[in-house]
Amino acid sequence: MKTRITEMFGIEHPIIQGGMHFVGFAELASAVSNAGGLGIITGLTLKTPEQLANEIRRCREMTDKPFGVNLTFLPTLTSPDYPGYIRAIIEGGVKAVETAGNNPQKWLPALHDAGIRVIHKCTSVRHSLKAESIGCDAVSVDGFECGGHPGEDDVPNFILLPRAADTLKIPFVASGGMADGRSLVAAMALGAEGMNMGTRFMATKEAPIHDNVKAAIVAASELDTRLVMRPLRNTERVLRNSAVDRLLEKEKALGANLKFEDILNEVAGVYPRIMKDGDMDAGAWSCGMVAGLIHDVPTVKELIDRIMQEAHDIIRNRLAGFDAA
Numbered sequence: 001m002k003t004r005i006t007e008m009f010g011i012e013h014p015i016i017q018g019g020m021h022f023v024g025f026a027e028l029a030s031a032v033s034n035a036g037g038l039g040i041i042t043g044l045t046l047k048t049p050e051q052l053a054n055e056i057r058r059c060r061e062m063t064d065k066p067f068g069v070n071l072t073f074l075p076t077l078t079s080p081d082y083p084g085y086i087r088a089i090i091e092g093g094v095k096a097v098e099t100a101g102n103n104p105q106k107w108l109p110a111l112h113d114a115g116i117r118v119i120h121k122c123t124s125v126r127h128s129l130k131a132e133s134i135g136c137d138a139v140s141v142d143g144f145e146c147g148g149h150p151g152e153d154d155v156p157n158f159i160l161l162p163r164a165a166d167t168l169k170i171p172f173v174a175s176g177g178m179a180d181g182r183s184l185v186a187a188m189a190l191g192a193e194g195m196n197m198g199t200r201f202m203a204t205k206e207a208p209i210h211d212n213v214k215a216a217i218v219a220a221s222e223l224d225t226r227l228v229m230r231p232l233r234n235t236e237r238v239l240r241n242s243a244v245d246r247l248l249e250k251e252k253a254l255g256a257n258l259k260f261e262d263i264l265n266e267v268a269g270v271y272p273r274i275m276k277d278g279d280m281d282a283g284a285w286s287c288g289m290v291a292g293l294i295h296d297v298p299t300v301k302e303l304i305d306r307i308m309q310e311a312h313d314i315i316r317n318r319l320a321g322f323d324a325a
C-alpha cells in the first residue's frame with residue numbers, strides 16, 4: 001500500500017508501532033521495521049542519552065530498514081536530558097521521531113535540520129492543528145479508545161478521525177483501538193493514511209516483555225480497562241488489576257483533594273516490575289480497549305502480513321462487492 005505516510009517514512013506498509021514504556025526496545029522496533037512497518041524505540045525508557053545511543057546501535061544491527069524513536073515530553077518537575085536524547089537520535093542517524101505529550105516546537109529545527117521526519121501524537125483536533133502549524137510532518141491521532149494517555153476530551157476515533165481529515169493538510173495515522181485489517185481499512189476510510197498500534201504489538205513473540213503481560217492482554221476483554229488519574233488531569237487507560245482497584249478507591253475517597261503523592265505506590269516505578277518480572281498486580285500499566293480484539297501471540301511478521309492480507313481482502317472483495325451490487 002502506498003500512502004503519504006509510507007512515502008514519508010520509507011516503509012512498505014502503513015503501520016507504525018507507537019512508543020511504549022519498557023516495551024519499545026530494539027527487539028520490538030527492529031521486528032516491526034523488518035516486517036515492513038515503522039518500529040519505534042521508546043527514548044525515555046533508556047535512562048540516559050548514552051543508553052539510547054546504544055539502543056539505536058543495537059536496533060541498527062537487527063534491521064537495515066527505517067525505524068524511529070519516541071520522545072515523550074512529560075510535565076515533570078525534573079526534566080530529562082532532552083538535548084542529550086535529541087543529540088543521540090541525530091548522531092544515531094535515525095530518520096523518524098514520534099513526539100508525544102507537550103508541544104515539541106522547541107526541538108523541531110534541530111530534528112528537521114538533520115533530515116528527521118516528526119510525527120506528533122495528539123488526542124484532539126486542536127492539538128493536531130497546532131502540530132501542523134508549528135511544522136510537524138505528520139500526526140498520530142489518538143482516540144479515546146487508546147492504551148496510555150487519551151487526554152481529557154474523550155472523543156473516540158469514529159468522530160476524531162473524520163474531524164482530523166476535514167481539518168488537517170498534513171497526513172495522519174489513526175491510533176487507539178487498531179488491531180487488524182478491519183482497523184486499517186476503516187481508519188483509511190475515515191481519512192487516515194495508516195495506523196499506529198500499541199497494545200496489539202505487546203502481544204507478539206518479539207515484544208521483550210514477560211509472558212504474563214501477553215497472557216493478560218489475550219485474556220482481557222474490551223470491558224477490562226479503566227481510566228485512572230482523571231482528577232489529576234493526567235488520565236491514563238490501564239488494565240484493571242488489584243492495584244488499579246486500590247487506586248480508584250483512593251480517587252473516590254479523596255475526590256478533588258487527590259495528589260500525585262497519594263497514588264505513588266500504584267503508579268511510580270511499576271513498569272519494570274510488570275514488564276520484566278511479570279508481577280501483574282504491581283501497579284497500573286497502560287492497555288487499550290483493543291485487548292478485546294487480541295486473541296493470540298503471533299510473530300510481528302505474522303501479524304503484519306495478516307493485517308495487510310485482510311485489508312486487501314476487505315477492499316477488493318467485501319467492499320468492491322458491495323460497490324458492484
Ligand SMILES: Cc1cc2nc3c(=O)[nH]c(=O)nc-3n(C[C@H](O)[C@H](O)[C@H](O)COP(=O)(O)O)c2cc1C
Nearest residue numbers: 018019020021100146147148176177198199286288
Ligand atoms: C504499555 C504502554 C506504554 C506506553 N507508553 C507510551 C510512552 O511512553 N509514550 C507515548 O507517547 N505513548 C505511549 N503509549 C501509547 C502508545 O504509543 C499508543 O499511542 C497507544 O497504545 C495506541 O493505542 P492502542 O493501545 O489501542 O493501540 C503506551 C501504550 C502502552 C500500551
